[in-house]
Amino acid sequence: MAALGEQSEEQAMAAQPKPQNRRPISNIVIVVAMQTEALPIVNRFQLTEDPHSPFPRGVPWVRYQGTYKDLNISLIWPGKDPTLGVDSVGTISSALVTYAAIQALQPDLIINAGTAGGFKAKGASIGDVFIVSDCAFHDRRIPIPVFDLYGVGVRKTFEAPNLVKELNLKVGKLSTGDSLDMTQQDESSIIANDATVKDMELLLMFLTF
Amino acid sequence: MAALGEQSEEQAMAAQPKPQNRRPISNIVIVVAMQTEALPIVNRFQLTEDPHSPFPRGVPWVRYQGTYKDLNISLIWPGKDPTLGVDSVGTISSALVTYAAIQALQPDLIINAGTAGGFKAKGASIGDVFIVSDCAFHDRRIPIPVFDLYGVGVRKTFEAPNLVKELNLKVGKLSTGDSLDMTQQDESSIIANDATVKDMELLLMFLTF
Numbered sequence A, B: 001m002a003a004l005g006e007q008s009e010e011q012a013m014a015a016q017p018k019p020q021n022r023r024p025i026s027n028i029v030i031v032v033a034m035q036t037e038a039l040p041i042v043n044r045f046q047l048t049e050d051p052h053s054p055f056p057r058g059v060p061w062v063r064y065q066g067t068y069k070d071l072n073i074s075l076i077w078p079g080k081d082p083t084l085g086v087d088s089v090g091t092i093s094s095a096l097v098t099y100a101a102i103q104a105l106q107p108d109l110i111i112n113a114g115t116a117g118g119f120k121a122k123g124a125s126i127g128d129v130f131i132v133s134d135c136a137f138h139d140r141r142i143p144i145p146v147f148d149l150y151g152v153g154v155r156k157t158f159e160a161p162n163l164v165k166e167l168n169l170k171v172g173k174l175s176t177g178d179s180l181d182m183t184q185q186d187e188s189s190i191i192a193n194d195a196t197v198k199d200m201e202l203l204l205m206f207l208t209f
Helices: A035-044 A091-105 A147-152 A161-167 A184-192 B035-044 B091-105 B147-152 B161-167 B184-192
Strands: A007-015 A027-031 A062-068 A071-077 A109-118 A129-137 A170-176 A197-199 B007-015 B027-031 B062-068 B071-077 B109-118 B129-137 B170-176 B197-199
Touching: A027 A091, A035 A071, A035 A109, A071 A091, A091 A109, A091 B091, A129 A147, A129 A161, B027 B091, B035 B071, B035 B109, B071 B091, B091 B109, B129 B147, B129 B161
Parallel strands: A007 A129, A027 A071, A027 A109, A129 A170, A170 A197, B007 B129, B027 B071, B027 B109, B129 B170, B170 B197
Antiparallel strands: A007 A109, A062 A071, A109 A197, B007 B109, B062 B071, B109 B197
């Protein structure tokens, strides 16, 4: 889900197992927080909702599936909150659905895609598409030595230089947090994270590995 | 993990399936964020570490198991961050390990126990043991109608009036968030949540159901 920055951007990142585990990419999981972010991808790849959900009975998580060239594509969306009917945005829902998708689908590549906020002062403009190079949390403040680093949780993403070059994409760091707004403390942390892009779900992808 | 309030407390809550699914309580899962919070419980019930972890290979999650009277008890601890070596505190780790424990162990009752911050102005004192009656987030601010309610995520816990009476425990509302400190915005949200107790993990237990 987009988080309020100065501009609205699209962002994508990719996480892949470590090199020693690398194998040909065949199964791709795309995790998207909101239905309105998911449907353009579903339509573009002509994905269809999996009638036999790989997820436990009772969860609102949705899998769309299909193929593109020789790739199996699954788009996973955490679904709507069963009580309130809004998209289950934020880090907890996306962490759970990503973990469950890893267990059920054994993907070779996980992509988190969606809208995000961007900072004009860092070179972002409305409509830009960013590939995220690094990510960190801006709302997990644990001011105890080492726990502070755990809270911020800096991670590098899987590099995709060919994609960046072919599609002429921008590359930037992303800061993630569970709020749409931005407090003074959040802003300080986002600046410390050197972020150009801000969202509400990305980093958890790494915590599920 | 305790979060900074004016006092330090212990807190416990219980979540149970809805009445129509109720069955005799046989399997209990206790989720604890930190090793130092877990070990007194492990020792009290003489639990031992499960040599055949029910969790996927590679995760740091730990299960201690044992029996007490006719109950099977599993204590689940998210373990240490593999890179930094500190306890994997906070909502995301606890959400993942709780979900995985539900899938693997099919508990009849889940208890989240540990230290927490407490507010003297709300009647909390150092050393108090609280049973949490209600919980909510104080750091998921999404100022859009309905999404705002989703962010705060108010939940009632499973009532335990006999426990409260027998052990003469205090009952209070809890507010949860991923930071140990407390910003002005956090404090406003905690007051809005009418919280006596503050921690960093509890509410996610409900998001995993």
